[in-house]
Amino acid sequence: MPEPLLLIDDDVRLSQMLVQYLAEAGYAVTCAHTGKSGLQLAAQGHWALIILDLMLPDADGLDLCRTLRTGNTAQIPILMLTARGDATDRIIGLEMGADDYLPKPFEPRELRARIKAILRRGARDAAHVPVLRFGRLEIDREAREIRVDGQVREVTSYQFDLLVAMAERAGRVLSRDQLMDMVKGEPLEAFDRSIDVHISRLRAAIEDNPKHPRRILTLRGAGYVFARAQDSDDTL
The missing domain is CATH 1.10.10.10 (Winged helix-like DNA-binding domain superfamily/Winged helix DNA-binding domain)
Incomplete structure (x- = not known):
């Protein structure tokens, strides 16, 4: 069964491409194009990982990341996407609880590799907890x-x-x-x-x-x- 991923990104064309590409790698991607709809979907579903763009039309991605690190979404891994060149934003995102980040533009293969690494790391960490x-x-x-x-x-x-x-x-x-x-x-x-x-x-x-x-x-x-x-x- 495909692993469920939530993609929060306002770039509709990119989202559609990633849905198809990641489906071939065994992931089922659901898209949200605003911060509000992303939070609603995040709270309703059971996601293996959330892919979060920092640049959204109605919300700041860093604030969204902070919100996702509370309640029943607190343990879901987050991979940030950012077109910002400032390393400070990426550092803040990681400090807020994001598991990794990927600057835009990126190669879809690198995104897939990072997703796989995050999920594998999470499974390995869980296996070592008594x-x-x-x-x-x-x-x-x-x-x-x-x-x-x-x-x-x-x-x-x-x-x-x-x-x-x-x-x-x-x-x-x-x-x-x-x-x-x-x-x-x-x-x-x-x-x-x-x-x-x-x-x-x-x-x-x-x-x-x-x-x-x-x-x-x-x-x-x-x-x-x-x-x-x-x-x-x-x-x-």
């Missing part, structure tokens, strides 16, 4: 424990591995086939709908209200996504 924390939820890989508010929640070994696989890719939509590839189990586990059963049991263990999950979300026809963060105190 305890994954998402608000009140802790996933302790060394102890193989799941804790909510410090209380251990009982799950099977397979379900623990499944949750780790999703948490390491928080914010990304994962199909059942992808999840089964990530968590190699007994042949019995290889039935398509068995993933749904395990997800249901994980929700019973970690959700405040399993009938209205806020941690493991379902995207109909696509798969599941582990939420990066939520705004309210009683969710991730």
Whole structure:
């Protein structure tokens, strides 16, 4: 399944070109041409990465970057695009939390390489963290424990591995086939709908209200996504 990217750039022609080019590299790009629509889309979707142009008609890209580093978009990697020649702007952007920057004009191949490097770095960093924390939820890989508010929640070994696989890719939509590839189990586990059963049991263990999950979300026809963060105190 293509990785979802959000492109916030007012250059419609460039955006259309990047949508097509990055689709060939396995990315699904959604475009916003104003800062306002970009923030709305960023808050609504589950993005692997945001590509942000600093020069927008209705907003300053640096202010937008600062806003994206709060709330449920705080952990989404940001790649800045800038036509500004002043290195100070790029430094400020990085200090505000952008993961990388690329000056305009640029070669599409370099953009693709930088996207790949950011996503690979994020996956590598997550793999070295012994305890994954998402608000009140802790996933302790060394102890193989799941804790909510410090209380251990009982799950099977397979379900623990499944949750780790999703948490390491928080914010990304994962199909059942992808999840089964990530968590190699007994042949019995290889039935398509068995993933749904395990997800249901994980929700019973970690959700405040399993009938209205806020941690493991379902995207109909696509798969599941582990939420990066939520705004309210009683969710991730």
